[in-house]
Amino acid sequence: YGGQRHRSNYGARVVNAFDKRCFIAASPLLGSTNTRGEFWTLLANNLIASGQNDNVILAPLAYSGSEVARWAAGGDFNPVLVDTVKKLQDSGYRITNVLWVQGEADLVIGTPAEAYQERFMSMVDTLRQHGVDAPVYIST
Template sequence: MRKAIAVGLVALLAMYFLGGMSARHEIFPWPQLSQLRKMVGAEKAVAPSRYTFDDKERLIGDESKTAVTCPTQTDRTAVLLILGQSNAANEGGQRYRSNYGARVVNAFDKQCFIAASPLLGSTDTKGEYWTLLGNKLIASGQNDSVILAPLAYSGSEVARWATGGDLNPVLVDTTKQLQDSGYRITSVLWVQGEKDLVMSTTADAYQKRFMSMVDTLRQHGVAAPVYISIASKCLEPSN
């Protein structure tokens, strides 16, 4: 008798659970277990980023930026066009901000913002040293105001900056925006070459493509000197 009762209970339980599963989990405790699983296993919502990027991953928006009136250029204003790859972009290990308020600004898209890492106009969201340079130029008494106009893409080879490269039109557009804002570029700062070392670009090919970029600047009214940075080789052979 007991054996028959036990078999009957097992059969009832089996029918209950199998029935619950076959009924699209609508019988207790399946709905509750399903909800619990969703609560425990649910992915954490991704926090909204303060940053906005364009289709080439260049930083074009940062909610933390402080917009200011663009300073009027005088003979004591440095307008720096910053070009190159990661060492010129926002890939630095240290962040800086203007020690002089609106006297050191980040110019981007015909607007000005108090300079602070990361700078609008380049890729990545880490640190950079251009804001520090602006602080030092003012501290030294060499300049009264500094306009930083970054346009640097991590991992970009020189061919992308030359005529026919995908970054050449962006260079032209950035130059035009500065000119439309009433700025005359006083220095062009070039920090690039690691990518071409990895790609084994020859010296002749590099020079030709680099001069093509310089010609683009000259053709669009930029007469400023172009300063080429010499980077040290460190860590890995590719660097």
């Protein structure tokens, strides 16, 4: 989450997909666990303004303070990831990009780099096993 709230500058060209429905994007996005602002809607506005995209569908999975192990196979958030992918696919959407912004909790608890990489790749493998061949971009 972030301090600034944003909303679509392009109406239904920037939407928030949630539970097989779409809503015009506005902070806080559905699918997150916080009520503050976020930067995804701003990113979507900028992608459209730049001409890189005609439409942007945001499907956030945001669980503040989560460790990467919770997203890996066997973790409690892995089924949430799978369910979200299935809902998007069932709605006729193809996932074209995955943006990964996570790691603060792992830094605090001292997750070793090798363990982080293994768990991250397990999450990516979950995506691949469920038909998501989109690139995964990692925020640093």
